Amino acid sequence: MSHNHAIDRRNLDWYIDKAVQVLVFIGGISAVVFIVGIFLFITKEGIGFLINTLDLQEFFGSPYWEPSDEDAPEYGILALMAGTASVTGLAMLIAIPFSLGSAIYVAEFATGKTREWLKILIELLAAIPSVVWGFIGLTIMNPLIIELFDVPVGLTVLNAGIILGLMAAPIMTSIAEDALKAVPDRYREAAEALGATRWQIIFKTVLPAAKNGLLGAVLLGVGRGFGETMAVLMATGHAVNIPGSVFDSVRALTATIAAELGETAVGSDHYQVLFTIGLFLFLITFLINLTADLIVRGIRNS
Amino acid sequence: MNITTKEKPVELAIQARQLNLWYGTFQALFEVDLNIKKGMITSLIGPSGCGKSTFLRSINRINERLGYVRISGRVEVFDQDIYAPEVELIQLRKQVGMVFQRPNPLPTSIRENVLFGHKLHNSKSGSRAEQDEIVESALQQVLLWDKVKDRLHHKATKLSLEEQQKLCIARLLPVKPGVLLMDEPCSALDPKGTEAVEELIWELRGKYSILIVTHNMAQARRASEECIFMLMGKVVEHSLTSQMFVTPAQQETADYIEGRYG
Numbered sequence A: 001m002s003h004n005h006a007i008d009r010r011n012l013d014w015y016i017d018k019a020v021q022v023l024v025f026i027g028g029i030s031a032v033v034f035i036v037g038i039f040l041f042i043t044k045e046g047i048g049f050l051i052n053t054l055d056l057q058e059f060f061g062s063p064y065w066e067p068s069d070e071d072a073p074e075y076g077i078l079a080l081m082a083g084t085a086s087v088t089g090l091a092m093l094i095a096i097p098f099s100l101g102s103a104i105y106v107a108e109f110a111t112g113k114t115r116e117w118l119k120i121l122i123e124l125l126a127a128i129p130s131v132v133w134g135f136i137g138l139t140i141m142n143p144l145i146i147e148l149f150d151v152p153v154g155l156t157v158l159n160a161g162i163i164l165g166l167m168a169a170p171i172m173t174s175i176a177e178d179a180l181k182a183v184p185d186r187y188r189e190a191a192e193a194l195g196a197t198r199w200q201i202i203f204k205t206v207l208p209a210a211k212n213g214l215l216g217a218v219l220l221g222v223g224r225g226f227g228e229t230m231a232v233l234m235a236t237g238h239a240v241n242i243p244g245s246v247f248d249s250v251r252a253l254t255a256t257i258a259a260e261l262g263e264t265a266v267g268s269d270h271y272q273v274l275f276t277i278g279l280f281l282f283l284i285t286f287l288i289n290l291t292a293d294l295i296v297r298g299i300r301n302s
Numbered sequence B: 001m002n003i004t005t006k007e008k009p010v011e012l013a014i015q016a017r018q019l020n021l022w023y024g025t026f027q028a029l030f031e032v033d034l035n036i037k038k039g040m041i042t043s044l045i046g047p048s049g050c051g052k053s054t055f056l057r058s059i060n061r062i063n064e065r066l067g068y069v070r071i072s073g074r075v076e077v078f079d080q081d082i083y084a085p086e087v088e089l090i091q092l093r094k095q096v097g098m099v100f101q102r103p104n105p106l107p108t109s110i111r112e113n114v115l116f117g118h119k120l121h122n123s124k125s126g127s128r129a130e131q132d133e134i135v136e137s138a139l140q141q142v143l144l145w146d147k148v149k150d151r152l153h154h155k156a157t158k159l160s161l162e163e164q165q166k167l168c169i170a171r172l173l174p175v176k177p178g179v180l181l182m183d184e185p186c187s188a189l190d191p192k193g194t195e196a197v198e199e200l201i202w203e204l205r206g207k208y209s210i211l212i213v214t215h216n217m218a219q220a221r222r223a224s225e226e227c228i229f230m231l232m233g234k235v236v237e238h239s240l241t242s243q244m245f246v247t248p249a250q251q252e253t254a255d256y257i258e259g260r261y262g
Helices: A012-053 A056-061 A078-109 A112-126 A130-149 A157-181 A185-193 A198-209 A211-227 A230-235 A253-263 A269-301 B052-057 B062-066 B089-095 B110-121 B128-141 B145-151 B161-170 B191-204 B217-223 B241-246 B251-257
Strands: B012-023 B026-037 B041-045 B069-077 B096-099 B179-183 B209-213 B226-231 B234-240
Touching: A012 A269, A056 A078, A078 A112, A078 A157, A078 A198, A078 A211, A078 A253, A112 A157, A130 A157, A130 A230, A157 A211, A157 A230, A185 A198, A185 B062, A198 A211, A198 B110, A211 A253, A211 A269, A230 A253, A253 A269, B012 B052, B012 B209, B026 B052, B026 B069, B026 B209, B026 B226, B026 B234, B041 B052, B041 B217, B052 B062, B052 B179, B052 B209, B052 B226, B062 B069, B089 B096, B089 B110, B096 B161, B110 B128, B110 B161, B128 B145, B128 B161, B145 B161, B161 B191, B191 B209, B191 B217, B217 B241, B226 B241, B226 B251, B234 B241, B234 B251, B241 B251
Parallel strands: B041 B209, B041 B226, B096 B179, B179 B209
Antiparallel strands: B012 B026, B012 B069, B226 B234
16 A cells, blocks of 8 residues: 555645635735725715715805804815816826826837836836925925916915826826837838838827827826825815916815814714715726726727 | 840849848848849748848838848949938838738728828828829729728728738838838738739739748749849849749759758
8 A cells, every 4th residue: 555645635735825825815805895895984984964964066066165164064065176177187288298208208219228217217206205295386386486476375276286297297107108118019110111200100100009098098197186185285275266277276175185084073064074075086086097997908908 | 246135224123232231240131232123023032030031121221220230332222322321211111112021000090001101201191082092093903992992991900911911012002112022921811811912912013113022932933023042141043033943053042942941
């Protein structure tokens, strides 16, 4: 019987393999668990307001945000939405040309070391904490805007838009560059052999072929803009206001939550309405990111 | 001799004189001297790495995409030195069209593919009717018109490989090139597609001077009038196709076409 090895023997390797499988599975589904958990938590905290107090018309239609007024609190987020939208819009006006330009340079023109260095720097730029950007908005941009444009306040849509644009640009550049790199080289070669100049190759061949990925990059930038809190809180001036120009102070949805949540009584209407705003933001950024993801995925598959 | 020959002197499409080419420090072409006749189909054969594609790609200077290519010697296309400093690559590539090994239609519509070169080289791209005419005539010439005339706005990349390759030939024609370079144009196609594209190339002879690189000796034999055999970056033999395959002048040629290496 000495030659008869048991073929059903389980040794240490077998147990390690099983353990790793379980761990990896838990890691894999944890993202889903957390997303669902967060969603449920936000909904639970805000649900009371959603059901009892929420007046949709007032919520989305009124520019008056006075949740701490004891007699007649008002819960209109129109001005806050206008604040978020104006800052994000301006940020995109700044970030799109910047990030497209640098993505085109990195992907199509830069070679060798220059390219590698630029990519590292862009990644580094994306890693700057948002409070640092807010600080720049507060201490550098603010006096600069007051000086340059001769306005009383420098904490405005302009300030926050520039800050947010610079913040969103690196990640948009990275994704746009991936999209350009994904364009097969044979398209460039074909266009070049037909007599296209460098510019024509990029403009008529590479950009159209990469348009989905580029759109995805822009959408992710928009998502970033909507969700950004700290820098926007510090650079907008945090005044409830529907802006008439870029020199007006505004307040963003995210900044409102950040600034007010700590001062509310848990379970109060004010507390709950902030969670309702959170839910609203969650849904919007979720939709934007999902769309971006689907678009980017679309190019990979085709 | 006093007799004046009735034949007019042979016109040349491409002349290479003492052409050497290096990729970095690697020399890929050695003293290549070739006269390629106008209006004929000339095939370039030889084992992998013999420099046939390199030579082809130095005629529209697409080689230079690589950035580390250096040449010495001279290449003339219709008696113009294409490596002269004043040469505009854009004009050269208008004159010398190229078909690649793998069909490479652009990811736009069939119609836009045909008009791509035309629009590049004409700042006024013409009225809709003129464009329609250009598209129809180019697609007619490559025997594709009847198949695709009802779906000109479909994506070119959805066509079969054979149709894609024909389209890639069609889109060269609107800018009226004199020379067509083809780098193994059938190697990605199935036998039926190969036959169809070969037939098309045969149809185009006379109108264009065609230089075709092929791995496939049977193809060179079927589809070309003159044949060049290259080995290790050098031209070994250049003669009429019919002659080369029956009575090769060099031992290396004979060995290659009999399949002793390559």
